[in-house]
Amino acid sequence: MRSDSVLPGPCGLCGSAAGVRVDGSWHCAGCGWRYGDVPDPDLPFPRVDVVYYLRYDRRVKIGTSRRPRQRLASIRHDELLAFEHGGRALEQQRHREYAALREGGEWFTLAGTLERHVRELRARGAPWTLYARWVAEALA
Known part of the structure; x- marks a missing residue:
């Protein structure tokens, strides 16, 4: 099940407010990051050229x-x-x-x-x- 709406707060990765609810969890409509997830601070930030x-x-x-x-x-x-x-x-x-x-x-x-x-x-x-x-x- 999928529905489009507004995230409970801004996306922690890109700051977007647009959200998509997929099978019970929120995802950012802009970047796809699952709302509430936090990148592991012990891992290096990925290289994206x-x-x-x-x-x-x-x-x-x-x-x-x-x-x-x-x-x-x-x-x-x-x-x-x-x-x-x-x-x-x-x-x-x-x-x-x-x-x-x-x-x-x-x-x-x-x-x-x-x-x-x-x-x-x-x-x-x-x-x-x-x-x-x-x-x-x-x-x-």
Whole structure:
């Protein structure tokens, strides 16, 4: 049995209030974490690598991080456009794919195929919600 509603309190992993009741227990609708569960503090936090897409004006930085909150805080940008689950190999693949749009370093013009790719990624969900889901999956 499943029903959608509001969690008794915010999700301990991602902070979402949306909940799903599955067979008698609450789960976060955003990341899937079971409400009330606490990650084991004795275990290391799981490594979840992401490729990020940051917009600054009409340019996009394609980079990677295993600590995106910390990394994004150190980069000047207007908007976090999207996350993709993956590490350095995926980042390098994206750099090759969009090489014709490269402005320098990891910065690309937001146009054409890159703009379409970002739209497709955004259609999958909000970046931080996706990241929380990937962390929840790694912790499970």
